[in-house]
Amino acid sequence: MNYLNLDKNRTKETVEQLNTLLADYHLYYQKLRNFHWNVVGENFFDLHEKFEEMYNDTLIKIDEVAERILTLRYQPVSHLSQYLKMANIEESPSETADLEMIDILLNDHGKLLTQMRKTVEFADKGGDEGTIDLLGAYIRELEKTSWMLDSWRMTKSGTHKKS
Numbered sequence: 001m002n003y004l005n006l007d008k009n010r011t012k013e014t015v016e017q018l019n020t021l022l023a024d025y026h027l028y029y030q031k032l033r034n035f036h037w038n039v040v041g042e043n044f045f046d047l048h049e050k051f052e053e054m055y056n057d058t059l060i061k062i063d064e065v066a067e068r069i070l071t072l073r074y075q076p077v078s079h080l081s082q083y084l085k086m087a088n089i090e091e092s093p094s095e096t097a098d099l100e101m102i103d104i105l106l107n108d109h110g111k112l113l114t115q116m117r118k119t120v121e122f123a124d125k126g127g128d129e130g131t132i133d134l135l136g137a138y139i140r141e142l143e144k145t146s147w148m149l150d151s152w153r154m155t156k157s158g159t160h161k162k163s
Ligand SMILES: [Fe+2]
Pocket: 036, 052
């Protein structure tokens, strides 16, 4: 039964983008765990805790994105091997300096934001307000988290240069 009343071809395009976002989120999630475990140095307690907070938040979003795809009557990509091929985000070494971890994450946030905005564009073409609403909130939250991490990083590194 087609109770959604959405254009199926448009929805298919949106779902392709949502699946790429799902792949990005998995790479991002595992990177946060990697950094949570392997961070060392004077900022250990700050970052160890912050990364845990961030990966727990990401876990919720992973489930919501997958279930949005199911709500749209498609199947979410569900295998790590496929995520590695599809994602814009790449893995990072465990031996990464603490402040560099923040730089890497901010760079990944840029990729996540780009992928989310791209998905919103497709959703907009398909009149898919539900997806726009979900991702709109994610975009807003990630922009705020990025500002906070960037401010923390500037304080720690003694630079106050904004980019
Ligand atoms: Fe832990």
